Amino acid sequence: MHHVIIGNSAAGIRAAETLRYLDPVSDISIISEEDIHAYSRCLLPDFLAGSRSEREIYFRPEDFYARNRIQTIFGSKAESIDPEQRRVLLDDGTRLSYDKLLIATGASSTLPPIPGIDSPNVFGLRHLRDARNILKACAKARRVVIIGAGFVGLEAATALYRQGLEVTVVEKMPQILPQQFDTLAADIILQDIQAEGIRFVLGRGIKEISPPSVWGRIFSNPGCGVVLEDGTRLKAEVIIIAAGTRPNVEVALSAGIKINRGIPVNDFMETNVPHIYAAGDVAETKDVVTGQTGLTPIWPNASAQGRTAAYNMVGHPKAYGGMIGLQNAVEFRDVPAIAMGISRPAGADYQVLSSYHPEKNRYKKLVLLNDRLVGMILVGDIHQAGIYGALIKNKASVSRFNDLLLRDDFSYGYLAT
């Protein structure tokens, strides 16, 4: 039996170690384009900030592959899959046979189609090499512009600010973290980051990136300009694009696997092609809150999907319980915040409970639908996130303690007793 995994991050690694735990004898191979030990993309900002070295962002011990007897095929790209022959074709021409295949190829930074996007010193932030390149470019830089005030953009902003750079974040929506946080929560977090000294331009998208002038290139000072929709120009030596990601579905396409945005899978993490599974940022699973199938590109879900896929690959049928598609924890400076599920409800059917204590930078918002918790935002005090998450995930009726939900001492105890 040969289990092949394409991808060496959360879903791939969690799948590999689970496979080995369940099946001590079969062969396991991991194919990865990057020639490096499994590292945590989520820790790239810490690497950028200089607070963690390359080794310190590994999320498994250095003997992980050896101890788990996993064959590593690193530095090779999986070009295509032949589902008939059950073979993966690598970019060096090698053909790798599999019995079960897991596609855990993750996602890539989306680069907006604007003029100048291919200028030097314009980077995404997805891979370790991006981070290395950014650091190299920053060594000679003073100003950084970050496009996108989502999670990655803000993490990068704080990291580089700590490296001593002048950082400006540009976001086309009128608030930061527009995906998950409402304006009030976003504003509290914004105040916190601004207090650090980072500048923000909100509500304006970018029109183009003007490449460095000839003189700039001659004096190896490749300062770019960022031109905003309204014509404002921002100068910067380094530009980071953090405007979202798209799933890496190319290799799946070659196998004739059904693709939406990502690869839709069933409860057993199976694609529509036999023996091929998908997990992680590339997979589309059912969101437990909305019931919709879609991408859930966050670490905990990727891990759980990888783990579930492994069970099914070894023949222990196990259904993916379903996760909350949208959930994230952030802490850029002093104020931790977590958002989950339908955190910005639209419609009269939803009931919103909230409390806001500006003096403590604390905000709590719970969204209910038909006596069930479907979403929440916690800012400042996040200790109850897990219990609210469990209520959301389990679709538990909260009518029994509706009036107690907002209390700061609401705990698992209310469910257990």
Next chain:
Amino acid sequence: MKQIMVDVERCNGCLTCTLACSAAHSLTDTIVAAMAAKTPARIQVMPVKGKAVPLMCRHCEEPACVDACMAGAMQKDPVTGIVTNEGNEQACVGCWMCIMACPYGAVTQHPNGKTALKCDRCRGRETPACVESCPNNALRFVEVGEFAAEKAAKTAVSQLTGT
């Protein structure tokens, strides 16, 4: 595998377990020193409608906190079953994903604000400190099956006798 089991009815909210927990995780293993050093407790006793309810990590079979950990710090030891983010090669960064993931609210922020804090079942101590300290026997360190059987017997008796 032994687990810390809670008999909520027996808990009277004295918080001795939280003190014992702090002490067991302090340098000197004494309550007084732990309080002086502000060593935090890893278990909580929460009020629920006037009743004290101890809440602690169950060291789950498939821990959501381990899935959530993007640093690889939170791990479940395959031999002891202990789930902890301490003592591993990978260090906790305090991203709070585990806090978000734990359905029992058993993971908290360390007061240092930098790392997550949770029960490590006193790492190899024969009986966890909280269990040892409980004056009411509300906490017990037993095989899960044993506890469940006892509970079931108790429930049966109370149903039969109508008490």
Next chain:
Amino acid sequence: MSSCQTCPSSDTCYSAHNSTNDMYERTTKLGIPTIFDRWEAQQPQCGFGMQGICCQLCSHGPCRITQKADRGICGATADTIVARNLVRLTSHGAAAYSHHLEELAKTLKATAQGKTPFKIGDEKKLRDIAAVVGLDATKSTADLAIALADIILSELRKGSEEPLALLDLFAPPTRKEAWEKLGVIPGGVLSEIRDALTKTMSNIDTDPIDLLLTAVRLSIATGYMGLVGTTTLQDILLGTPSLTNSEADLGVIDPATVNIVAHGHVPLVATAVLQAIQDPELNKLARQAGAEGIKVYGSMCTGQELMQRSAGSARGFAGQLSNWLSQEYYVATGAVDLVMMDMNCSIPGLKTVADHFHTKLVSVDRILRMEGVEDHVDYEPEKVAEQARQLVKMAIDTYKKRGQNIYIPEYKAKAVAGFGVETIVRALGGSLDPLLDAVKANQIRGIAAVVGCTNNRNGQDFKGLAIMREFIKHNVLVIAAGCMSSAAEIEGLTDPAAAELCGDSLKDVCKALGIPPVLNFGSCVDIGRIGVAVTEIAGALGVDPSQLPVVASAPEYLEQKAVADGIFAVSFGLLTHIGPVPPVTGSELVTKILTDDIAQLLGGKVLVQEDPVKAAEEMIAHIDAKRSSLGI
């Protein structure tokens, strides 16, 4: 509060008073932690302490009684520990009341010697009492006052083997008989306290029964000295209360004036301050500072003392703010310039709130100190006129620092105060008979004294108010004292208009007499006044207090004075409802004695019932049983 069963909304609501809830919202917004926040932070609370089975006396401790340890290290059982803790609580209460009485006796003496700004306020009462204690009636008023003060001081200090003379003179004979049988006739209070504290040291008195008898003894000493004695001396010195209209709740605060709050229990300095603010010179200073005048408000029991005498020695009193739980909230209005804190019930949290505003806290009693409070104007009878002026000047100075962030809740209620035996007799045309007739005719089903503190365990005043409303609905006349008086005032129950809330027959009585269904007897020390009233009624009917259709309830007891009060009420023969559950439940023996067996010995017993409606029901059943025994 989370354990509250009073109403469905009380899980999210902290006080029965809109004003205090408003203010809590304000302190929350301002980020000022107050008592409701600290209460939350203390949850859950230790079950050993709750049951009274924790002993910290010796260095072997702390010991607690558990399933595996039925005795402390010394061998003490739960019964011993619980009873011993109870005696210690009672000792504290007895000591505090004694302090109050001693201040009064000293002041009476100094006044008679012409050294204070006070004048003997009720010469008739002085002469009546002097006659009872056997003083020479031909003496001058001043000499009688001095002699009476000396008697009180010597009664306080004499040995525990010398029976209290005041008890012998004032207690109903049937009570004395019962107490004598039990051997609990006390001697001098201070000696009794010494004995009790000695007994409750480790390994001296470890017999739970003897300890409980000690608590009874202490409480009887407290009843006749700290309660009846203090009330009587206060009446002699400051005048016996008379019916008067006043106002209560935070809405009485006037943002335009220099505002002084008299907070605590001993109304002496406060009375002097009320005299001082009549001084045109001080008023001129206040106007120069930009204020329209100077006002003195009451808080807690000092406020009650002033309110009930506001037609006399406390003329100019500007109204009652609230009770114990609201002290931080009136400071948080931002419009209080000075709080003068006399004897007890000034919480340390008050300073935290005062620090957010300009408010100056001043202790006016040598035994009161608070961390961070540096201004002490410790009461001295001979200097109090000057001390009062000093306090007013401090308030004017502080007024100048008042900030702009002021919020005064709009709520206030009309309150009638000044009830007591004398006012009732006067209102009834010179005799108690009309009242007794109404009781006999079942127009008034019975009388319930709802007294004592306020307590956040079930939210401020929820239970007390629920019980009072339940009583009057069932035609039981309520007498209130202490923090429960403030609760009733704020919610309009001491306004004659509250007759509408009564059952039909009580409504008729109230309307005919123009009285409210909750008679405001004053401060917590005025439980003594209630004792006197019940003694009068028992005497008039020729029965023992335990035979009367009378009950007592301290539905929200908080501190140690209330423990002494509660045990006194039981010893006096009354069914005494106590809430929240006192820390005795860890001992089956003590619990059973207090809630059951003691009735055979003393006539009264403790009723523990957390549900206010059920508690009222049970007390009304007791009243009905007493009525039928009396054949009325």
